[in-house]
Amino acid sequence: MKPALWLALMLSVAGNVYFSLAAERDAQQLVLQVACGVVAIGCIAGLWMTRDRKSHGD
Helix, strand or coil, X not given: CHHHHHHHHHHHHHHHHHHHHCCCCCHHHHHHHHXXXXXXXXXXXXXXXXXXXXXXXX
């Protein structure tokens, strides 16, 4: 599951950069950037929830 989350995160970041640089400035660009942001936040939350919870020293 983690590789899929990492892939989706990288694609959403790349998509957001693409839409901010290459797409025309209109409502469609805003909707696509918001969608990429929502996907990125969801992937970050998923990766946070699936992290290794072992303590690192004690």
